[in-house]
Amino acid sequence: MSDAPHTTVPLLFENMMKAYLPPVDPDGFDTVYSTEMIRRIHDTFSKAIRLSGKGEKDDLIKEKIISQAWYKVHKNETLCPGYLLNISETKADGTDSKKYRIDGALIPETDEELIDEGRPNYMPGDLGIEFKRGGTVNDAWNDHPKKDVEADAYKRTGVRGQLMSYGERFFFFQHRTGLFMLLVNGDEFRVVRWDRSGCIVTEALNYVDTTEHTKKLLQFFYAFSKASPAQRGVDPTATRLSKDSCSWQWMQLVAAVHLQDIDHADGTIVPVVPPNFIIKPTQTAPRSPLFAINVLADDPAATTGFGDLSSSNATSAIIPMFKYVRDFFRESITGTWLPYRLKVCGHDYLVGEPIFGPHGLVGRGTRGYVALEWDTQRLVFLKDAWRPFYDGVAQEGKTLAKLDRAEVSSVPTLICHEDVGGPGAQETEASQYSSTGEKKRDVFGNRPIAPIPGSRPKASGSGASTTSRTRQSSGSGGAPQAQTSSGSNGKRSANPGKASQGSGGRSGKRPRPEDKVPVVPKDGFGLRHLTHYRIIVAEVCLPSTDITSGEQLVQIVWNCMSGHQDAVVKCGILHRDVSSGNILIRPELVCTDPETGNSENVVLWWGVLSDWELAKALPIEGKAVIKARQPHRTGTWYYMSVYSLTYPGHPVCIADELESFFHVLLYLAVRFLWTNFSNAGAFVDSYFDAFELDNDDRAICGLLKEKIIQSGSLMWNKRRIHFLAEPPRKDHTLQQQDASDSDSEQLSPLDGVLVKLLAYFKARYAVLDYERQAFEGQPRPLPSLESMIEAATPSSSSAVAAARTKQLRRTQYKAKGLARPSMTDANPASSAPGELTVLEKPSQAVYDMAAKLASHDAILDMLAREIDARIWPTADFAGDRLEGYVPRQLQSTAKRARVQRQSAMQSIPEGQEVPSRAHTAS
Numbered sequence: 001m002s003d004a005p006h007t008t009v010p011l012l013f014e015n016m017m018k019a020y021l022p023p024v025d026p027d028g029f030d031t032v033y034s035t036e037m038i039r040r041i042h043d044t045f046s047k048a049i050r051l052s053g054k055g056e057k058d059d060l061i062k063e064k065i066i067s068q069a070w071y072k073v074h075k076n077e078t079l080c081p082g083y084l085l086n087i088s089e090t091k092a093d094g095t096d097s098k099k100y101r102i103d104g105a106l107i108p109e110t111d112e113e114l115i116d117e118g119r120p121n122y123m124p125g126d127l128g129i130e131f132k133r134g135g136t137v138n139d140a141w142n143d144h145p146k147k148d149v150e151a152d153a154y155k156r157t158g159v160r161g162q163l164m165s166y167g168e169r170f171f172f173f174q175h176r177t178g179l180f181m182l183l184v185n186g187d188e189f190r191v192v193r194w195d196r197s198g199c200i201v202t203e204a205l206n207y208v209d210t211t212e213h214t215k216k217l218l219q220f221f222y223a224f225s226k227a228s229p230a231q232r233g234v235d236p237t238a239t240r241l242s243k244d245s246c247s248w249q250w251m252q253l254v255a256a257v258h259l260q261d262i263d264h265a266d267g268t269i270v271p272v273v274p275p276n277f278i279i280k281p282t283q284t285a286p287r288s289p290l291f292a293i294n295v296l297a298d299d300p301a302a303t304t305g306f307g308d309l310s311s312s313n314a315t316s317a318i319i320p321m322f323k324y325v326r327d328f329f330r331e332s333i334t335g336t337w338l339p340y341r342l343k344v345c346g347h348d349y350l351v352g353e354p355i356f357g358p359h360g361l362v363g364r365g366t367r368g369y370v371a372l373e374w375d376t377q378r379l380v381f382l383k384d385a386w387r388p389f390y391d392g393v394a395q396e397g398k399t400l401a402k403l404d405r406a407e408v409s410s411v412p413t414l415i416c417h418e419d420v421g422g423p424g425a426q427e428t429e430a431s432q433y434s435s436t437g438e439k440k441r442d443v444f445g446n447r448p449i450a451p452i453p454g455s456r457p458k459a460s461g462s463g464a465s466t467t468s469r470t471r472q473s474s475g476s477g478g479a480p481q482a483q484t485s486s487g488s489n490g491k492r493s494a495n496p497g498k499a500s501q502g503s504g505g506r507s508g509k510r511p512r513p514e515d516k517v518p519v520v521p522k523d524g525f526g527l528r529h530l531t532h533y534r535i536i537v538a539e540v541c542l543p544s545t546d547i548t549s550g551e552q553l554v555q556i557v558w559n560c561m562s563g564h565q566d567a568v569v570k571c572g573i574l575h576r577d578v579s580s581g582n583i584l585i586r587p588e589l590v591c592t593d594p595e596t597g598n599s600e601n602v603v604l605w606w607g608v609l610s611d612w613e614l615a616k617a618l619p620i621e622g623k624a625v626i627k628a629r630q631p632h633r634t635g636t637w638y639y640m641s642v643y644s645l646t647y648p649g650h651p652v653c654i655a656d657e658l659e660s661f662f663h664v665l666l667y668l669a670v671r672f673l674w675t676n677f678s679n680a681g682a683f684v685d686s687y688f689d690a691f692e693l694d695n696d697d698r699a700i701c702g703l704l705k706e707k708i709i710q711s712g713s714l715m716w717n718k719r720r721i722h723f724l725a726e727p728p729r730k731d732h733t734l735q736q737q738d739a740s741d742s743d744s745e746q747l748s749p750l751d752g753v754l755v756k757l758l759a760y761f762k763a764r765y766a767v768l769d770y771e772r773q774a775f776e777g778q779p780r781p782l783p784s785l786e787s788m789i790e791a792a793t794p795s796s797s798s799a800v801a802a803a804r805t806k807q808l809r810r811t812q813y814k815a816k817g818l819a820r821p822s823m824t825d826a827n828p829a830s831s832a833p834g835e836l837t838v839l840e841k842p843s844q845a846v847y848d849m850a851a852k853l854a855s856h857d858a859i860l861d862m863l864a865r866e867i868d869a870r871i872w873p874t875a876d877f878a879g880d881r882l883e884g885y886v887p888r889q890l891q892s893t894a895k896r897a898r899v900q901r902q903s904a905m906q907s908i909p910e911g912q913e914v915p916s917r918a919h920t921a922s
Contacts, residue, residue: 009198021224038211049134060089083108102130269603370540396535427530550872559608561661635660654855
């Protein structure tokens with residue numbers, strides 16, 4: 001959750017029920033839960049709470065006592081009609097690479113055959129449950145009237161991080177718009193509703209004090225059981241496919257190895273192109289002939305009305321393709337992963353496991369799929385994301401359509417796109433309660449709240465509170481009640497310094513000092529409004545991390561930079577998120593010499609610049625710059641320019657984008673090519689992952705990245721970084737060798753390419769720094785001691801006296817042998833610490849070089865010359881040198897019990913000023 005602060009909004013339990021679940025029918029409820037059953041459930045819960053509070057027990061043992069009581073209720077009574085409770089405290093989900101273990105989940109009885117007992121079961125799970133032993137320390141949220149609803153204590157933040165991580169897993173394995181979750185903390189529970197913008201959370205409610213308290217919990221379960229799939233957060237445009245459906249069976253055949261598929265390796269010669277092989281991706285394709293002969297059903301979910309799928313007529317119509325595309329598809333539907341049909345623009349797309357997904361719950365949540373387009377039977381790429389919903393911000397598909405019409409090179413080919421379900425059909429709910437949203441959140445008040453009939457009043461510090469520990473809103477007009485100055489929530493315990501005896505173990509709080517400035521809660525401050533979006537493109541590409549040589553890397557970056565230039569020149573569009581993840585590889589089948597008849601077909605790799613969702617029109621020269629519609633910086637932290645990181649309010653320009661291409665080139669080179677240093681992870685941590693904080697606590701560019709770009713020299717740890725044409729000798733590392741030793745190693749042409757690129761950026765920052773200083777006005781340096789004495793006038797006698805006193809003190813220090821180096825300098829004035837360095841105006845040559853970054857021409861021409869004129873090595877590929885790399889921030893949190901931080905080398909969302917951390921999975 002540390003990656004998404006202030007994304008929680010408080011909502012009273014009753015209002016949560018009214019807003020998101022169907023009303024509780026009293027007669028129906030009484031039929032399911034008799035008075036005697038409620039009493040038995042209450043007794044089971046109460047006994048467990050008392051038992052967990054006795055003696056010295058490990059936290060996990062206390063949690064297990066509580067969870068087993070819930071499981072006992074599920075087995076012997078009715079906890080939630082139509083649902084099974086699966087407890088999964090000790091085993092991870094077998095399909096989950098992250099191995100997160102949520103304590104329990106409700107799973108529909110109709111999915112009983114899918115349950116892997118004792119494991120999380122994120123695929124069929126419909127409601128997550130996390131158990132804690134009780135106490136404020138295990139509560140992720142505050143109900144205090146003058147504090148943020150998001151607790152900031154270390155362990156409480158960890159609990160929130162756990163819940164967020166578990167929620168992310170449900171969203172990853174399923175197609176959801178929202179997710180309900182219960183935090184059961186000892187004798188209290190909170191209802192949480194997650195979506196991609198954040199979460200809505202209720203006050204903490206006691207469920208064991210009386211049978212009426214228990215009834216409150218059961219009313220939630222009853223309402224949840226009566227809710228429609230859409231109300232429970234299930235995406236209605238996604239249909240799970242059964243194993244006896246036409247599409248599921250056909251997907252297995254399409255995924256099987258096809259003898260006519262083509263090897264995709266760069267440079268592969270293809271003697272004969274197989275029939276129906278798609279040489280050039282297109283927006284449209286003909287309908288498969290398999291429908292005309294009734295082999296396939298029009299409805300992919302149909303279980304009847306289709307032909308013999310294994311017949312020769314059927315299998316011979318399977319379209320040949322590059323092997324890697326079919327491999328991707330096969331890997332996505334094997335194992336226990338459940339396939340789905342997704343609707344996009346009225347067409348059916350069949351998908352399995354995403355080939356990549358997000359590394360956090362809050363945000364765009366982008367997932368990529370190799371999808372089978374049912375009508376045409378071709379494999380295409382489907383991206384499912386939650387895009388920022390701002391007036392005037394174009395959908396990615398509209399941008400791609402414009403680029404395709406202008407025949408911009410090296411960009412994906414758009415097939416179709418839409419906001420899922422139509423405009424406004426699927427939007428984030430939590431963001432509706434933000435300061436600019438349409439819905440009004442509850443302000444938990446500090447006035448006494450009427451207890452549930454039959455409950456006993458308790459002190460506000462008690463762990464076993466009454467109905468809630470909340471700050472309630474006015475019942476009439478909905479406006480918040482004025483807070484009382486005492487900050488109390490009823491009577492305090494007799495001894496506020498002593499821990500209360502309730503199971504929660506909360507302590508009384510000392511009253512706030514009267515002169516302390518009250519804290520302004522930031523509840524929901526970080527919420528962004530998002531809408532669900534899908535886009536289909538014709539190309540299924542390889543990641544840039546599949547490069548196998550430096551020449552290949554430079555060529556692919558050159559392709560993407562050329563496409564970027566086309567987009568600027570032909571359409572006036574800037575990409576604004578150039579990154580290694582957005583630079584892809586598209587193998588193409590090229591005929592070398594078709595006119596002579598002596599041609600051969602060769603596979604060539606081509607760079608594709610993808611993900612244009614943050615693209616924006618380039619400001620027109622001479623027109624005022626329009627304020628950004630998305631007010632915070634966007635992009636991927638690793639690859640943003642030094643200027644963009646340091647001055648996030650400045651609009652991105654061509655020079656920033658060209659610098660981003662350099663950072664991509666450097667990252668991939670350090671990761672996959674031979675260098676004269678061995679610790680690639682340490683360099684990535686210092687150059688790409690690091691950041692500093694400015695005076696306003698905003699994250700800005702890290703020191704090493706800034707130093708290398710501004711100095712124009714690849715110096716690290718006082719040594720020059722070199723890229724080698726072959727593996728280095730074992731006795732040569734950056735830490736051991738002298739600077740001259742690099743002469744004995746054969747350097748790759750990439751080494752010179754990086755040096756030439758850095759010269760341009762060095763010139764740019766020299767000009768920027770000088771002009772910024774000139775614009776702000778040259779600050780006057782503090783005068784030296786000697787100049788003050790020499791320039792003294794009668795009106796400055798006090799300054800003279802102070803200066804002479806300081807000079808006398810210097811003399812005394814020298815006499816006692818305590819003189820510091822600064823006192824003995826031959827020219828003290830030249831090194832006075834108070835004096836500021838005045839930047840010299842750069843030469844005209846520097847200005848001219850910096851000006852070349854206003855367009856792509858100089859960089860593209862230089863790269864083209866280097867690619868064509870140099871003999872590039874064939875042994876410079878080193879493999880993945882970041883394998884096993886753990887970013888520095890993650891190392892300190894790795895030992896936190898059952899908690900893993902959200903970590904991603906991902907785009908910085910609007911509203912987030914701290915960078916997301918990196919991952920190295922390709």
